[in-house]
Amino acid sequence: MDEGSSPGPSQEGRLPDETDPYQSRPENGSEPFVSRLLRRAADAFSPVSYEDGEIVTAAGIGAAMAGLSDAERAMIANILRLRDLRVVDVMTPRADIVAVGVDSTLDTVDEAFKEGSLSRLPVFRETLDDPLGFVHLKDLAIAYGLGRTATDADFDLRKHIRTALFVPPSMRIAALLQKMQGSRVHMALVIDEFGGVDGLVTIEDLVEQIVGDIEDEHDEEEIAHWREESPGVYLIDARADIAEFEEAEGVSLRLPDWEEDVDTLGGLVFMLTGRVPARAEVISHPAGHEFQVVDADPRRIKRLRLILHGATQAAGAMRKAAE
Template sequence: MGDTDSGSSAAQSALPQTHSGDEADERPEEKAGFFGRILEALSPNETDASSFLNGASSAYEPTRGLINLRRMRVDDVAIPTAEIVSVPVNISKDDLVKVFRESGMTRIPAYEGTLDTPLGFIHLKDFALNYGFNGSTAEFDLGAMLRPLLFVPPSMPIGVLLTKMQTERRHMALVIDEYGGVDGLVTIEDLIEQVVGEIEDEHDIDEDKTWIKEKPGQYVALAKTPLEEFEAEIGRSLTEHDEVDEEEIDTLGGLVFMLSGRVPTRGEVVAHPDGPEFEVIDADPRRIKRLRVRLPEAAG
């Protein structure tokens, strides 16, 4: 951060000094939040960004992603409504456990009736502390554990939302359209990834291994998993069927795309004609990212 401080000092010395000696020196860093300081210190100004985009300068090569904080909007990064993992406020405790387990999420929006009437979100930590670790026998009440949601318009720049999330200490926001309906969901991780690239967590698979075995007959695999390698792992062919053209596909994601005829949404289950099922764990509108594969012999 030393280079940032030097650049900041140089910029301040170049500004005209309009205050008198008796005036208190205002320090922006004392007034802005953490992400606000990042935006002020590291984001290139319009001239710098234009020069970089025109190839006139390579000075901002290391901070290329920061331009996204200004030029990208919330609707550029939000998860579509159809892919939002959410629960009704009257869900049972056992069903909520199942949603947390299968989705891998730690924060899930809750609604009344439909998602267009969101009430808040449930945090896995609150659920575990109230009904898990201490073995409470109290009647399950999801509404009492709900935390408030942040609502944002789709046109908001992601840099503004990032600062807002940091200021209000929120990690999740629902995107609301002009009619008040839910148009998507965005997390603070989604925003940061536009600057620093993809962030892997404990649910992600190591790069040198594109699948993991959850239990006998069930795997979690990246969509880029080579089809031949996975077939060797499970000891069966996934391409010896009339509906599958093995000449056209090389990966598990390609196989699922061919079977469904489109990019399936998160949570969708695509069945193979020979029995295996592919559950889409993670995807965006353009591509499949992660799958859960269930082999028929494990169905029982």
């Protein structure tokens, strides 16, 4: 899918040599940090073959890696992992996208930037499925001045819309990283097979896969995704990772048939019900646990209360005793 093309069903856009996206060389002699790491990864790990999902390198790999620091080794390991990652693995899902309509006022746009602590915002016509591109905070600051206001007559968001990339969820993130570097467009909207917006990905999302989380002064301190209210009872953000929760709390929640399809606790509840449950609804887990929906809207589950099997039995006994 070419940059600036209308979103819709498309084959994954291919680079001149997408089979090995690590081999590009700059022509002007200036090589960005990430590109340099990509090149060093290719040089250090070639030739590479795969057997049973494991990387097998040629003899002498130790010598090739000898000059690298521990941090560079870790980054190169992450780069190799990029071969298996696709856009769908790193994108911000549609439900979490902060975007503005093309007819928005300056105050509305300003509030949206503040809400998400963002530097770029997608812009759409009537709905998010009709995107026009994105607007950069820097452009508005230059046009209207920091700390100053503009009247509605002065402000026209259309004048500041930049072209976004439109990519399929199946695109390899190594290929997208190169596409962003080459086009200097650092935001891509992820378009599903029906032409709808499925998610959003920025170059920061991709670079973080190599160097780890990038935190700046606008990032809020990470908030725990769950807390124990009482023994065996947890208040949980529906986006909490199942594997992390299971490991931390010593409980098994994933079901064998769905293990590959569900990553979050909200996703597990969705699979159990086959729909987005209503607020205050109670969903039973096959192992005897209970999920109570604390907060939800028609599109997604937001917060859950999990009552583990033992705690559920204790609560039932207390209710009977009270009767």
